Amino acid sequence: MLPGFEKKALAPAAALAARMAVEDFHAEYCAALDGGDLERWPDFFTEDCLYRVTEFENAAHGLPVGLVYAEGRNMLHDRAVAIARTQMFAPRQILHFVSNVRILDVGADEIVAQSNYLLLQTLVEGATTLHQAGRLFDRFVRQGDSLLLKERQAIYDTAMIANDLVYPV
Structure with a gap:
């Protein structure tokens, strides 16, 4: 468990x-990413967001080291543009699955949640x-009738990951 993400009554x-x-949010978020609309990805976050993708052991020991670390929507925008317009890699299909949503806390303007995720990849000439x-x-804030991510920390389970991870989680 990450500090600040304890379950409340x-x-x-x-x-x-x-x-x-939160489940509605995940459905739209995954649809945008899986549909290849990478430049829309930063729109799911607040201006002052935190986005981190890190390995389980680093998170368990409180180490800030991450595969990806971004503070603010502008950093996410730069990453999205780099992936969509400038990165050179084999064409692929990506599928995100988010499940087992647990609501940890609900405030007047904030929802804190934990979920499981899978990221599947299919290369043009390969198996999934x-x-x-x-x-x-996740730490969500309400904006009108919708939610935005103020913080997303994706903690992956293995130290052995593909060296071509470029897509957002």
Whole structure:
């Protein structure tokens, strides 16, 4: 468990409404990424967001080292543009699966959640492979009727990952 992501006692109705909102968010987020709309990815985050992808052991020991670390929507935008327009790699299809949403806390303007994720990759001339698996630790803020990510920490389960991980989790 990451500090700041402990489960609190919640009213069942509030937890259910928050879970539905988070699951709706994940559905749209995954649809954008899986549909190749990478330049829309930063729009799912607040201006002052934190996005980190790191290995389980580093997270367990409180080490800030990560495969990807971005502070702010502008850094996410730079990464999205680099992937969409300038990176050279074999064509592929990516599928994100997010499941087992747990609502850890609900506040007036914030939802804290934990989920499991899988990232599958299919190269044009290859079989589908498991690219990454892990847990998402998310801090959402409400903006009107929708949610934005203020913080996303993707903690993957293995130190052995593909060296071509470029897609957002």
